[in-house]
Every structure is written in C-alpha cells, then in structure tokens.
Amino acid sequence: MKLVTVVGARPQFIKAAAVSRAITRHNAAFPLAPARIDEIIIHTGQHYDKNMSEIFFKEMGLPEPNYFLDIHGGRHGAMTGRMLEKIESVLISEKPDMVLVYGDTNSTLAGALAATKLHIPIAHVEAGLRSFNRNMPEEINRTLTDSISSILFCPTATAASNLEKEGIRNNDWDGQRKIHIVGDVMYDTTLIFKAFAQKPKFAVPHEYILVTLHRAENTDDKARLTSLISALGNIGKKVPVVFPVHPRTQASIDKAGIELDPSIIKVDPVSYLEMLYLIDNSLLIMTDSGGLQKEAYYCHKPCITLRDETEWVELVEDGVNVVAGTDQDLIMQNIQSFLAKPPNFTANIYGTGNTAKHIVNHISEYAC
Ligand code: UD1
Numbered sequence: 001m002k003l004v005t006v007v008g009a010r011p012q013f014i015k016a017a018a019v020s021r022a023i024t025r026h027n028a029a030f031p032l033a034p035a036r037i038d039e040i041i042i043h044t045g046q047h048y049d050k051n052m053s054e055i056f057f058k059e060m061g062l063p064e065p066n067y068f069l070d071i072h073g074g075r076h077g078a079m080t081g082r083m084l085e086k087i088e089s090v091l092i093s094e095k096p097d098m099v100l101v102y103g104d105t106n107s108t109l110a111g112a113l114a115a116t117k118l119h120i121p122i123a124h125v126e127a128g129l130r131s132f133n134r135n136m137p138e139e140i141n142r143t144l145t146d147s148i149s150s151i152l153f154c155p156t157a158t159a160a161s162n163l164e165k166e167g168i169r170n171n172d173w174d175g176q177r178k179i180h181i182v183g184d185v186m187y188d189t190t191l192i193f194k195a196f197a198q199k200p201k202f203a204v205p206h207e208y209i210l211v212t213l214h215r216a217e218n219t220d221d222k223a224r225l226t227s228l229i230s231a232l233g234n235i236g237k238k239v240p241v242v243f244p245v246h247p248r249t250q251a252s253i254d255k256a257g258i259e260l261d262p263s264i265i266k267v268d269p270v271s272y273l274e275m276l277y278l279i280d281n282s283l284l285i286m287t288d289s290g291g292l293q294k295e296a297y298y299c300h301k302p303c304i305t306l307r308d309e310t311e312w313v314e315l316v317e318d319g320v321n322v323v324a325g326t327d328q329d330l331i332m333q334n335i336q337s338f339l340a341k342p343p344n345f346t347a348n349i350y351g352t353g354n355t356a357k358h359i360v361n362h363i364s365e366y367a368c
Contacts, residue, residue: 001367003037004096004115006087007065008044008107010052011186011291014272015102015125016041017060018188022356026364034368037360039063040094044083044107045070049247055271060193076106076137083110091118097367098123101145103290104138108145116148121176123363125185127152128159129290129311136217138290150177151366153359155184155350158313178366182358183351186291190276190298191353197276202267205240209335210282212289213306214246218326222256227326228306229253233261234328235335242278244270284338286331293321300345302338304331314349 003023007016023037030036043065047053056062069086071079083106091099091114099115101108102125115122127146131139146152146168154160160181163169170179211232218224232241242265245253253260260266270278276295279285285296288306293315296303303321315321320343324330 001034001037001097001364002040002094003098003100003363004040004042004091004094005100006042006044006107006111007102008046008083009103009105010047010056010269011289012102012105012107013053013056013060013062014189014291015185017056017062018185018192018356019100019125019359020062021192022188022360025357026360030364035364037364037367040067040096041065042067042069042087042090042111044087044110045072046079046083046105046107048072049269051269051271052247059271059273060189080106080110080113083107084114087111087114088118091115091120096120098150098363100125100363101149102126104129104142104145106137106141109141112145112148121150121366122148123151123153123359123366124149125153125359126155126159127179128154128156128161128163130159130162131307131309131311133217133309136215151362152177152179153355153362154179154181155355156314157181178362180358180362182362183353183355184294185355185359186294187298187350187353188356189272190295193273194276194280194299196273197280198271198273199277200267200270200274202265204242204278204281205265207283208240208242208265208281209235209284209286210278211241211243211286212246212292213243213249213287215288215307216248217308218288218306219246219249219252224326225249225252225256226258227328229258229260231326231328231331232264234332236261236263236265239283239335239339240265242267242282244268244275244278284335294350297321297345297349302343304334304338306331318347318349319343320345 100123101111285303305323
C-alpha cells in the first residue's frame with residue numbers, strides 16, 4: 001500500500017520517527033504487496049528553523065521528506081488553507097491508499113481535510129484526546145480530525161471513551177471505521193533514543209528545573225505570560241531554571257517588553273537528544289507542552305503543567321502531574337512538595353513502548 005504521512009511541527013517529527021522505523025521493520029518482514037507499506041512524507045513547513053525541524057530529521061533517522069511545502073506563519077485559517085491546497089495537489093498526483101496524521105496542529109487538520117475531500121481514508125495518531133477547552137486551536141484541530149478519520153489510534157481508554165461520547169464508534173461507517181487503543185507513541189521514541197541523550201553545549205547546572213512554554217493561551221495573553229515569567233524569576237533565585245525558548249514565546253516576550261530575571265538560564269530550542277538529557281537530569285519539569293508532560297513521566301520526573309487543564313488526565317490522577325495554570329502560589333507550593341517528596345512512578349499508563357508496531361500492523365491489516 002502507499003501511505004502518505006503529513007508532518008509539520010516539532011512533536012510530529014518525534015512521533016513519526018518511531019512509526020517510520022516500525023514501517024521499515026515491517027517491510028523487512030513483509031516485503032511484498034499487499035502487506036508492504038511505501039511511505040511518502042509531506043513536510044508542510046509549519047516548523048522550519050534548523051533547530052525546530054531539520055535537526056529532528058537528522059538525529060532521529062526520519063526519512064527525508066518527499067515534499068517540503070514551505071508554509072508557515074500567518075493566521076491559523078490562512079496557514080491551514082494554504083496547506084490544504086498544496087497537500088491536495090500532492091495527494092492527487094500520489095494517489096495514496098491512506099493518509100497518516102499526528103496530533104492536533106494546523107498541519108494535522110490540513111492533511112486530514114485534504115484527504116477526506118478526495119475520499120482517502122485517514123489514520124489519526126493521538127485520537128480522542130480532549131482538553132474540553134474550545135478556545136485552543138489544538139482542540140478544534142483534533143476534534144475535526146477525529147470526526148473524519150477512518151482509523152483512530154487512541155493512546156488510552158479515556159481517549160476512546162471521549163470519542164464514544166462524541167458518537168464516534170468502532171465499526172461505524174459500515175465497518176470501515178476502526179478505533180484502536182495502542183498506547184503512546186512518544187513512549188516508543190523515549191525508549192529508543194534515551195540511550196543516545198546528549199548533553200547540550202551550554203553550561204547545564206548540576207540541579208535545575210526545566211521549563212518550556214509555547215501555547216498560544218500563555219504566549220498571546222500578556223497577563224498570563226507576565227505572571228509565568230515572573231514566577232520563573234522567583235523560582236530561579238532559589239533553584240536554577242533552564243528555559244529553552246520556542247520562537248513564538250520569544251516573539252511574545254519581545255513584543256510585550258517583558259524582562260527575564262537574569263537568574264533564568266534562557267537558551268534557544270534544543271534538539272530532541274539534548275531535550276532527553278535535560279529532562280532526565282532535571283529535578284522537575286514545568287511546561288504547557290503536551291508531549292513534555294509524558295516525557296517527564298517516562299523519565300520519572302514530576303511535572304507542573306502551566307495550563308488550566310490537560311489532555312493527559314491519567315498523569316494527574318496518578319499524582320505525578322499537577323495542573324497549576326499561572327497561579328504563582330500554586331506553582332511554588334507544588335515545587336516545594338514535589339522536591340520534598342517526589343512521587344512514585346509505578347504505573348505503566350501509556351502502553352509498553354510498542355505503540356508504533358501496533359499502529360503499523362493495524363494500517364497494514366486495514367489495507368489488506
Ligand atoms: C504548533 C502547534 C502546537 C504544537 C506546537 C509544537 C498549531 C495550532 N499549534 O504551535 O499544537 O504543540 O506547534 O511546537 O498547529 N516559528 C518560527 N520558527 C519555527 C516555527 C515557528 O519562528 O521553526 C514561529 C512562527 O512563524 C510563528 C510562531 O513561531 O510566528 C508560532 O508557530 P506556529 O507554527 O504558529 O505554532 P506553534 O506555537 O509552534
């Protein structure tokens with residue numbers, strides 16, 4: 001079968017790396033049609049800086065994209081629309097049997113929309129995740145993508161039950177629609193690459209808290225951003241804070257004229273292998289990223305989520321993640337309690353690290 005994979009943003013390169021490896025392994029075992037999967041990769045260009053894109057392809061052995069669309073920036077509608085037009089042209093010429101999309105970015109939605117309008121089945125990795133916050137562009141992207149996907153790869157039973165509540169059920173569409181609970185593909189990538197973690201070139205302190213921020217709800221709201229940066233300054237005076245800054249966040253800090261406390265160790269975005277090193281050697285993580293909440297868990301680090309809700313509710317239920325929003329007191333209290341008494345990491349919430357293999361098997365079976 002011919003499979004077109006659409007990626008565009010940093011977390012998608014990370015997830016696709018595990019699945020592409022599994023496809024290569026699958027083809028070694030099943031070199032002939034109909035089980036063989038020929039993957040064509042479209043990179044929309046949503047993330048384009050060397051350290052937001054190219055480095056991930058190099059480090060993680062992700063095959064070079066067959067198409068690079070060079071679409072980034074601008075308003076969400078315009079970005080998604082431009083992607084839709086170009087992806088549609090590629091799909092018309094490639095005529096794939098299926099389109100594979102990841103997560104909840106504008107690239108995800110554009111890939112899914114282009115496919116459905118050409119009646120090409122869509123496989124969605126990370127189906128069923130919900131924040132129930134309709135103001136997030138990601139919530140819109142993932143809800144719409146799920147509603148038109150043929151194969152929905154859910155990381156957990158909670159995600160599958162979210163789909164059911166929206167009327168999306170296994171074997172809908174006269175049996176053509178399939179829902180599979182497969183675990184989290186980012187667990188695979190953490191397991192594969194942790195042994196290759198790389199110490200970044202800047203002077204990493206012996207003990208530190210690792211912070212990332214990039215969500216629009218934080219970066220585009222001056223009051224929230226100011227509150228978070230001020231919290232980082234207060235924390236940085238007590239425990240070193242390492243803060244790799246996403247381009248969106250840097251632009252918002254500059255625009256709002258916010259000064260960072262000099263105690264904050266602010267660096268450019270780091271590579272995946274460097275990030276794994278930083279996570280694994282940190283005291284704890286503070287983030288508004290979805291992926292980093294899980295990577296913290298896989299490296300047995302407590303996490304404070306700088307949002308008002310999380311899609312990864314199992315981590316909160318397990319006591320290893322606290323949703324603190326931008327409340328400085330709550331953030332401080334949780335740092336203190338996590339450092340005084342680190343939580344236990346006993347449960348195995350997101351599968352066994354074989355998610356990519358399950359995804360590839362289901363895709364191959366669907367085509368056969
Ligand atoms: C996007 C995703 C988000 C995901 C995140 C991962 C959407 C709606 N959001 O958010 O779900 O968690 O990626 O990082 O798709 N920029 C650069 N260089 C780059 C990339 C971006 O300068 O390599 C700039 C863009 O031009 C833009 C800003 O950063 O001005 C934001 O980028 P954008 O792609 O809109 O969204 P993200 O915030 O990265």
